[in-house]
Every structure is written in C-alpha cells, then in structure tokens.
Amino acid sequence: MKEYSHLEIEKHWQKFWLDNKTISCNVESSSNKFYNLCMYPYPSGDLHMGHIRNYTIGDVITRFKLMNGYNVLSPMGWDSFGLPAENAAIKTGIHPKKFTEDRISNMTDQIKRLGSLYDWDKELAAHNVDYYKWTQFIFIKLFENELAYKNDAPVNWCNSCNTVLANEQVIEGECDRCDSVVEQKNLNQWFFKISEYADELLDGLNEIGDWPANVKAMQKNWIGKSQGAEFNLKIKDLEESIKVFTTRPDTLFGMTFAVISPEHQLIDKITSQSDNSEIITEYVNSAKSKTEFERMSLTKEKTGVDTGLKVINPVNNEEVSLWVADYVLTNYGTGAIMAVPAHDQRDYDFAKKYDIEIKQVISDKSQSTNIDSEAFIDEGYLINSGKFDGLKSHTTGSEEIIKFLVENNIGEKKTLFRLRDWLISRQRYWGCPIPIINCDKCGLVPENIESLPVLLPEIDDYKNSEDSPLAKSIEFLNTKCPKCGEDATRETDTMDTFVDSSWYFLRYIDSQNSEKPFDSDLVNSWLPVDQYIGGVEHAILHLLYSRFFVKALRDLGYLNFNEPFTNLFSQGMINFGGTKMSKSKGNIVDPESYFQTHGADALRLYILFMAPPSDGVEWNDGGIEGTKRFLNKYWDNLLQLNSLKETKTDKEDGLLRTLNQTVKSVTEHFSNFEFNTVVSDLMKLNNELSEYLKNCNTISLSTKNLVISKFTRLLHPLSPHISAEVFSSIFEKDITKESWPEFDENYLTNPTFELVVQLNGKKKFAIEVSTGITQDEAEKICKENFDLNADGYSKIIFIRDKIINFVD
RNA sequence: GCCCGGGUGGCGGAAUUGGUAGACGCGACGGACUUAAAAUCCGUUAUUCGAAAGGAUGUGGGGGUUCGAGUCCCCCCCCGGGCACCA
Numbered sequence: 001m002k003e004y005s006h007l008e009i010e011k012h013w014q015k016f017w018l019d020n021k022t023i024s025c026n027v028e029s030s031s032n033k034f035y036n037l038c039m040y041p042y043p044s045g046d047l048h049m050g051h052i053r054n055y056t057i058g059d060v061i062t063r064f065k066l067m068n069g070y071n072v073l074s075p076m077g078w079d080s081f082g083l084p085a086e087n088a089a090i091k092t093g094i095h096p097k098k099f100t101e102d103r104i105s106n107m108t109d110q111i112k113r114l115g116s117l118y119d120w121d122k123e124l125a126a127h128n129v130d131y132y133k134w135t136q137f138i139f140i141k142l143f144e145n146e147l148a149y150k151n152d153a154p155v156n157w158c159n160s161c162n163t164v165l166a167n168e169q170v171i172e173g174e175c176d177r178c179d180s181v182v183e184q185k186n187l188n189q190w191f192f193k194i195s196e197y198a199d200e201l202l203d204g205l206n207e208i209g210d211w212p213a214n215v216k217a218m219q220k221n222w223i224g225k226s227q228g229a230e231f232n233l234k235i236k237d238l239e240e241s242i243k244v245f246t247t248r249p250d251t252l253f254g255m256t257f258a259v260i261s262p263e264h265q266l267i268d269k270i271t272s273q274s275d276n277s278e279i280i281t282e283y284v285n286s287a288k289s290k291t292e293f294e295r296m297s298l299t300k301e302k303t304g305v306d307t308g309l310k311v312i313n314p315v316n317n318e319e320v321s322l323w324v325a326d327y328v329l330t331n332y333g334t335g336a337i338m339a340v341p342a343h344d345q346r347d348y349d350f351a352k353k354y355d356i357e358i359k360q361v362i363s364d365k366s367q368s369t370n371i372d373s374e375a376f377i378d379e380g381y382l383i384n385s386g387k388f389d390g391l392k393s394h395t396t397g398s399e400e401i402i403k404f405l406v407e408n409n410i411g412e413k414k415t416l417f418r419l420r421d422w423l424i425s426r427q428r429y430w431g432c433p434i435p436i437i438n439c440d441k442c443g444l445v446p447e448n449i450e451s452l453p454v455l456l457p458e459i460d461d462y463k464n465s466e467d468s469p470l471a472k473s474i475e476f477l478n479t480k481c482p483k484c485g486e487d488a489t490r491e492t493d494t495m496d497t498f499v500d501s502s503w504y505f506l507r508y509i510d511s512q513n514s515e516k517p518f519d520s521d522l523v524n525s526w527l528p529v530d531q532y533i534g535g536v537e538h539a540i541l542h543l544l545y546s547r548f549f550v551k552a553l554r555d556l557g558y559l560n561f562n563e564p565f566t567n568l569f570s571q572g573m574i575n576f577g578g579t580k581m582s583k584s585k586g587n588i589v590d591p592e593s594y595f596q597t598h599g600a601d602a603l604r605l606y607i608l609f610m611a612p613p614s615d616g617v618e619w620n621d622g623g624i625e626g627t628k629r630f631l632n633k634y635w636d637n638l639l640q641l642n643s644l645k646e647t648k649t650d651k652e653d654g655l656l657r658t659l660n661q662t663v664k665s666v667t668e669h670f671s672n673f674e675f676n677t678v679v680s681d682l683m684k685l686n687n688e689l690s691e692y693l694k695n696c697n698t699i700s701l702s703t704k705n706l707v708i709s710k711f712t713r714l715l716h717p718l719s720p721h722i723s724a725e726v727f728s729s730i731f732e733k734d735i736t737k738e739s740w741p742e743f744d745e746n747y748l749t750n751p752t753f754e755l756v757v758q759l760n761g762k763k764k765f766a767i768e769v770s771t772g773i774t775q776d777e778a779e780k781i782c783k784e785n786f787d788l789n790a791d792g793y794s795k796i797i798f799i800r801d802k803i804i805n806f807v808d
Numbered sequence: 809g810c811c812c813g814g815g816u817g818g819c820g821g822a823a824u825u826g827g828u829a830g831a832c833g834c835g836a837c838g839g840a841c842u843u844a845a846a847a848u849c850c851g852u853u854a855u856u857c858g859a860a861a862g863g864a865u866g867u868g869g870g871g872g873u874u875c876g877a878g879u880c881c882c883c884c885c886c887c888g889g890g891c892a893c894c895a
Contacts, residue, residue, distance in 0.1 A: 214889070217812045221891050228895085246895060259895095302893075325893095332894045339895085345809085346893055418894055539890080609833070610820060616888075620820065626833045629848095665824095677822070680832035687832090756828045761876030763828050797875060799827055807875040 004635035006599025010721040014112055022736050023062065023117040025073040027509050030525035034070035036062050037505055037565075039534030039542070040077040043103040044084065047110040048581060049574040049607070049619065050535060052591045056604045057571055057613055057675070058533050059116035063717035064670055066117075067740040073526065075508040076111065076118040078104050078125040081132075081497045083161065083177060086430040089462045096430040096462070100127060110592065115600045115720050117736075124511045126500035127430070131507065133453035134517035135500055136435040138553070140446040143436070147193045147552050148424075150436075150444060154263075154331065155423055157185040163427045164189055166496060167420055168222075168541045190425035190434060190493065194548045198223055198417040200562075201547055209566035212614065215539040222540050224418025229402045231411020233258055233311040233338065236319060238273060240266055242311060245333035245416055249405070250397030253385040254340040254361035256351065258311045259304065259323045262287035263330040270322070274307045280324055287326040302327045302350045313338075314410040315401070316386065325350065333416055341375065348375040361385050362393045422545065424496045429462045429469040431494030439481035439488040448482045454490070468492040501542055502549040505529055505564060517558075524560045532565035535573070543568070569673060572616035574607075581619075589619050601719035602628040608718055609679040630683055631722055634715070637689045638708055638726055647698035653747075658688045659707055660747035666714050667740070675718070682715055710741040757782055758805040771801070778804050 017023075038058040041051060062074045078100075085096035092099075104125065111118070124131050142148040156165040158175040164187060169176045194201075202223045205216045228247035235242060242260060246252075260267065262284040271280045283305045304325025311322050327346055328337050341351035342360040348371075351358050362380040363369040369376050382388045382397045388404075391397035405411035425434060435447040435454045447454055457473035470492040471477055481488040503517070509526045510518040528550075534542075543565070550564040573580060576587045594603045605627035611617040662685045669678045689707065692699075708730055716723040716735050727735035749771055755778060757765045769781060775798040782804060795807040 212812095214812045218890055221811060224891085224894065226894070244895085248895080327893045327895095329894065337895050344895065346895075349893095416894080418891095536889085606833095612821085615814095615821095617820075620834070622834055623820070624834095630833085632848095668824095676820090677832080680822075683832055754828080758827085758876075761827080761874085766828070795875070797827090799876095800824095803827055803876095805827080805875060 004632055004722065006601060006631075006721070007596070009725045010113070010115060010595075010600050013721045013724045014115055016724075017115075017117060017736070018112070018120075020734075021121075022734075023066070023072065023074055023119050024121060025071060025119055027073065027522055027526060029071065032069065032071045033073065033526060034065045034531070035073045035526055035529045036065060036531045037075070037508075037529045037533070039532070039538065040079050040501070040504060041107065042079045042082060042084075043100055043107055045103040045106060047107060047114075047591055049589055049591055050571075050581075051111075052114065052603065053571050053574060053607050053613070054533060054535065055111065055114055055116050056607050057569065057673075059114070059604075059720070060608070060675060060717045061531055061533070062117050063720060063736070064740065066736065067713065067716070067738060069739065073122075073508070074118055075122040075124075075511075076120065077123055077504060077508065078127075079497060079501050079504075080104060080125045080127040081431045081494075081500055083428065083430070086428060086462055089430075097127065100430075113592075113595050113600060114604070122508050122511045124504060124507055126432070126497065126504065129453050129455065130514065131504075132432040132500070134507065135432045135495065135503070136447070136452050136454055137449065137517055138503060138549075139432075139495065139499070140435055140449065140452075141556055141558075142192060142552060143444075143446055145552075145556055147196070148190060149193065150188060150190050152186060152188050153191075153423075154184045155187050155189055156182045157187070158182055161428075164423060164425065166423045166498070166541075168422075168544075189423055190491075190495075191421040192424055192499075192548070192552075194422045194545070195417060195419055197548050197551050198225070198419045199415075200551055201419075201544065204547065204551075204563055208563050209568075211565075211568040212536070212570050215536065215543065215568060215570060218539045219544055222419060222544065226416045226418075228398075228414060228416070229405055229411050230334065230414035231314060231405050233314070233336075235270075235322065236310040236312055238269075238309070240269060242266065242322075242336045243334040244336045244338050245414060246338055248340065248343060248394075248398070249401040250382060250385075250388075250391070250393045251340040251343045251361055252313070252315050252338065252401055253382075253388070254342045254359045255313050255318075255320055255338040256341060256357040256359050257320050257323055257339045257347075258337065259325045259328045259339050259350075260336040261328040261330040262324055262326050264324075264335045267324070270307055270309060270324075274309055276305060276308050279305050280307060283324060290326075302346070302353060304350065304354070306354070314408070315404065321356075323350075323354075331420070332418070342371050343375050343377055345375045345377065359384065362397075422496075422548070424499055425493035426496055427468040428494055429456070429459065431497060432500060433470060434491040434493050434495060436491040437479055437481055437488045438491065439484060439486060441486055442481055442483045442488075445481055445483045445488070451482070456494075468494065470494065498541055498545050502545045503553070505532075505546070506553075506559075520558050520560075523558075527559070528561055528563055529565045531567050531569065533569045533571065536570040539570070569614070571613050572611070574617055574619055576619040578618070589621075594624065598624050598628045599631075599721070601722050602631055605630070605679060605719050608675040610676070612676055613673055627679070630679075630686060631719060633690065634686050634711075635722065635726070637686060637693060638712070638730070640693050641689065641699065641704060641708060642730055644693075644696075644704065645698045646701045646704065648700035648703070649696045649698055651692055651696050652699060652703045655688060655692050655707065656703060656744075657747045657750055658685055659710055660743040663710055663714065663741050663743035664748065667743075670717075678714075679718065682711075682718075685711060685714075709738075713738055713741045753802065755781075756803045758803055760807055761805055773801070775804070782806075 038054050062072050065072045080100050085100045088099050089096045139148060156170050158165055158180060160178045160180040161175060165175060170182050173182055175182055202225055205219060226247050229249040230245045232241035232243055271277045274280055304323045307322045307324060309322045310319040312319055339347040341347040341358040343362055360371050361384045362376060363383050364380050380393045382391045388400055391400055402413050433454045433456055437445045439445050457476035459469055459472045462469055477489050479488055479490050506518050506523050509523050546564045550559060553559045576589055581588050602624055606624040609627055610623055662681050665681050666678050712723045712727050724735045752768050752770050754766045755769045756763055779796060797805040
C-alpha cells in the first residue's frame, strides 16, 4: 500500500493550482458572484497561527462556494505601509521598501504552502506607487468635499513613536503599538469628518447582514449616541452664557450647581471676573499638567474650585454656583454641565465632597426614594418641578421640559455622539504622503490630479523628531503652488495606514486600472463583499473606517451601495500558555514547522477541529496528531476500498446511509461556520468505513464510487491536497471542477432505531424497533416486554419516533 | 459601573433549539503485535454505591415552569472581551 506522503502531494497540488489558475475570476461578469475576502495582512515577515486560522476558514469557504457553482473572487494583498519597516530602517539602514518587499515575498511563499486558492493576478500592496497614488486621489476628493480638513486640536501624542494617534489607537491611555503613555498636545493636524456619518454608521448596523453581535455592540458603543437637550445657562452679572448638554432634561429643577471644564473656552473670562481668580488659575494649571491617563486614574476622587460666580437656572430663575472641575471633559458635549447631584452619581459625589445642596426632583411612585447614600438615576416621577410634577422622568418629563426650553428660546433638543473625527496625519516616513501644498497666498491646495502620485522622497535618515521625516527632503518640501505658481511647501505628514486599508477591497476588483482608483460600474457589480473574514481586533478601527469610506465615496458619486461588507466573520484568537502569541513573550508556535512534520492538510484540519472558529482557543500540540491520524486512515481506507473486488454485500446499505447522512449534516454545518463538527462528521464516516473494510472484502462498483467520490469531495474544502490527490488518482479528474455532493433522501433513515422508554421523563430502557412504528405498537411492545406498572400511568407522550414517555 | 459573550468529564469540545447529556478528538489506563521501542490495532475512561445485575448523583449556585430543562423564566456567583468621570 502506498504511503501518504504529504510533502510530495502538497507541493504538487500547490503548483498545479497556480499553474492552472484554478481560481481566476473574470470580474466582467458578476452573475452568481461571491466575493470572499480575508483581511489583508500586514507583512510582518512570518505567518502566525492567527493567519493560518483566518486563511483556512477563508479557503474553506472559497472551495465550498466554488463547488456550489459560484463565481468566486478571492484576492490577497498587503497592508504594507506602517511603523515596523520604518523602525527597522532606523535600526539597520535597510530601506523600508526593500525590507517590506522581502517580507512580502517570504509570506507569499508561506501562504502558498497553506494550499489556499487566491487570485494572485489581483494582488495589491498599499505601499506600491500605483496603489497609493489612488489613496491620494481619494484624499483629494474628500478634501474638495470638506470631508478632510486640517485643524488645531488637542491630539494624542505618543512620545515613543513620535507621532500623533487616532482616538481609536489609544488603549486605556496608552499607545496601542508601543504601550507608552499617550500625551495630549495641541497640534495642527488632518482629520476625516467621520462624525458627519455617525448617525448612518449607527443605523447601518441594523441593516447590515450577518455580523457578530459583539462587533456590532462595540461599534455602537464607540459611536455612542446620546439624546437630550442643549441649553444656555446665563452667568449672573455677565453678558456671557454657558452652553450645557444633558441627557436628563427632566432633572433640570434639581440643578444645584454648574461645572465647566478647566479647558473651557470661557475659562479666562471667568477667571478674570472671579474673586477666586488665583485659586482658579492654580487649579486650571494643575489640571493641564496632568496627563489624560493621570486624570482617568483619579476617577474616585473628584476635585474642583468654586468660581464664586452664579448661573441662572432657566426654568425657575434660581441662582446656583459655578464651579471648575476636571471631571467634566473638554472634548465631549459642550465642556460644561448642569449638575444635578440627586440624580447623577458623579455630581452626587462632588456635591457631598464640597457640601453642596442636593435637591431631589425624581422619585418613585410612592415617593419613598432615598438619596441618602447615592443618586437616584432610575425611572421615576417628577417632584419639586413646578408644573412638571407627576410626569414620567425619562420620557414625558424630558420631552415636556425640552418643549419648554424650545418655546422660551433657551435651548433645543440635541443628539450627541461620542465618535470624534478621525485624525489621520502621522509624523512618519513609511506611509502615503498627504497630497496637499501649503501656499502662503492660497492656503491649503491639493496637488493636481494629473501630477499624482506625490512620491515618497528618498531620505538618508528616517528618524523623526517633532517634524515628519519627509521634511528632511528639501526637494520634496519645496514646490510650487498648483494654483498660483508661487513658491510653496508640501505637507510632510503621511496618512494613517488605516486610510490605505479603508478602500483596498474596492481596488481588488480593478487593481490594474491606471486611469482611476477603480471602475465604478465594476465595483458596484461586485460589492459589497459577500463574506469578510478577519480578527476581532479590527472590530472598531478598520471596520468602522471602511464603512465610513464607502458611505463617503457613495456620496461623492463613486459607489452605489451603503455598506462594504454584508457578512462578517470574526475568528477567535489562538493563544499559547494562556496569552496571545507574541515574539516578545517567546510563546510563538510556528506554523511552518507543521507544514513539514504533519502537512498543511493536517494543520488546516486541526485548526478547524479544535474549537468553533469564532471562539478563542488555547494551542494544544497533541491535537494535531489526531487529525494527521485521521488523514492517514482516510488514505489507507480509500486505497483499500478502491482495490476491493466488485461484488455487492449486505453491509453496503448501512455504509450508504452513513455516507448520505454525513453529506446532509456536513452541508448544514458548513453554512453555519461549524467546521469543528464538520470534521467530526467526517471522522465518524471514516470510522464507519474502517468498520466496513474490517468485515467485508468486496463491494459493488456503484457503492465504491459513491463512497470515494462523496467522502473526498466533502473533505476537499478542509484538506484540499490529499483530496485532490485521491480524486485524481482514482477518477483521473480535477476535484476543484467537481460539484458539491448531494444526498439521497432514501438513505437518510435507518430501518430500525433505538426507542427510548421513559417513565416521567426519565430514561428507563432502550429497545430496537423498526422505523415507522406507531404509538399503539410502541406502547404494546413496551407493555409486553417490561414491567411498567401498566395501570399506573395515565398519559403517554410519543416524541418524534424516538421516545415513548409514560406519565403517572 | 455599562454593553457583548460565556461557564458541560483530566483537556478541546458535541447535543437535531424543550426530548437518551458527554458525539468526535486529545490525554490516560489495560491488552495485542514487537527482542524492544515507535507506529498500528482492540478494549476501558463523568462521579459515586455495588462482587455483579443494577441503583443514585451530575451541565457555575439557588429557586421556578414542564410528563421531561445543559437548553425557557427569576435571583445570585464566576470567567473572557469591549467601553468607561461621555453629563
């Protein structure tokens, strides 16, 4: 018997699929299309288990859909701009381009050794000039339509990476790349106006296809919609008013003080008008000197100072004191609040500490609500609120008070979002240059479209200081204004790499286009992506930005659809030793070695078998032995089966039943991404086949062919090489051209089954009876064969031919 | 604190959505083959009482609904992930 040699077989078929262009989608026709996409990888140099899981799931779907007759598009590319290449350049002097391309080439080889089908003709890389030219094009279109703008703003600054970061890249006050503490700086930076789409990004989550609940929830949280009212608080004896936002207008009568943040735009004016100006200045300065992280870590203990000024409550003209406190954030809402200690825990804590009056205005129906130890924030009824007394707090109470504010021109209904504009400029070298020119006369002028790309300049030293490294190239920096022709300077920042990845899935459709980023008709016919697959770590960043890009490009007339990804699948992480695999922790399990020792087929199978694909899972070295054993046994079984003499046996029907039941079950599990149970179904079939071979030494030709063919086709998406080899050596056919097996209804039910006999729902016996037995017959058999205390039951329940239950 | 998940043998996990809990695999134990080992094959493997037949218990904990609950309802505990002084 020929031994299964994975090295030889896998190499052969990988070459075959590439040479024969087994997958090569003609995008001109989108009929029966299926756009299957794995998130393109950052070329880190080596494939890790996370990639393997991602691309295995992706390939399983590609092959399954191909066999089901779909026109599958499955491209691959590279998220190839980014920090590591630049850091390596600083350290070693190797050019980031060479560094990146070497790694791409290495990873390409590794991906090919996994045996996945990719349409390499459509490959793209974010750092290629013919890609980033069009990233610049899109930037200019956004700029022309006021969706990209430059602004002075307090931004997140990472001292170690020497660059600004988007809010999404700050994790608990730390840089998501290097974990150093992020500082706040006031800088002039580029933003994309994602906030303009906040409402649509939120609503879209309800219309989108099948996305994991947690990803939807995370995006919902991140967008953070709050509805309430915005209104003015007049400062007594001053012309100024302070605008405040609240989600609880119903509690307005309970305001006993107001607070502005230390960075509020009126702080100087207020300080100068106050008798406490020295104390205020001192407090403001000390708040400023704290990092955001320090402020956050002081959540328990609130601090503030009384300005001595009063503001006037617009609903009852009561005067309350105005405080400065850093528990009020500058960059949310208006940077100032009405404080209602009775019904907001933060205000409550502050009022208790500084001995400010606490006035209850909401109570439960029996008016027994107690606010002695904490604020009452639940739904209740208004009290002490004049004509609004008795209204339901969160609903009618709020609505009526908003109506009052509007009618009296004091305020308005307002919706606020937590989502802020996306800060996209980076003071780094290895990224897409921002195609803007600063002209003293004309201001910010986009580069002429015909002059694109704005090429990354060659520089000697990639190290950045406060300035972007691009500023070191005088030839790059100095240019002429495209508008007036006068001397001008180029923008020296590059774009966040998430800009590159916000549209790559559009470019795949038309990756060779040298006239425009993509042909709209083609893209409209292929998008949205039918199935997107990637890690949950992109739940907010990439997946939110891409959604924004598609909506913006739609509004600019380039696209006619609303969402980029109809269905999203997030695979769980593979951990080792209890934590995420990482080089620094030294707990990397290298997939490459398994290609050698066990083969890609066994590795793929194990990755699929180890857990439901959406679950996080701990790597277990022993487990892969099991899937390798399975493949060996499959190989032996099929060769043995194929060599059997062709005479029918009476055991064949049983084998055919298992076969057809497996086809049905596997097909169902496939559509639910339950690949772990697909593998176990195939293992059962394999065991059944072993059993047959042990007992019989002949088989009819038709059964033989059915078993080999269907079993092998079921296995093919999971372990493509071995199945391709078996199929071609037995049938002399290319399995990738075969259709997905169908099951024969006649073989789904067995002639007999185990009838479970229960007494009061508790299993007592199981007896073998023939299929199709009636309730009367079953009851009779039970009475004849068992002492059921036959007079003792009053009711019989017969469930789906499987269980008979006698009830007392 | 809020929002998502989740809690089943020694381990990873199944369970047709209210109907035989523990499929499939790993590991472990026993046996066969072998001079020996590896590989392979055969058996056992939730806990507990029992020599056995068989019984009892059992899906984080406590209640409930039901002939019947891992699955549904109420309360509580724990773990993972996300957000967090967001007014």
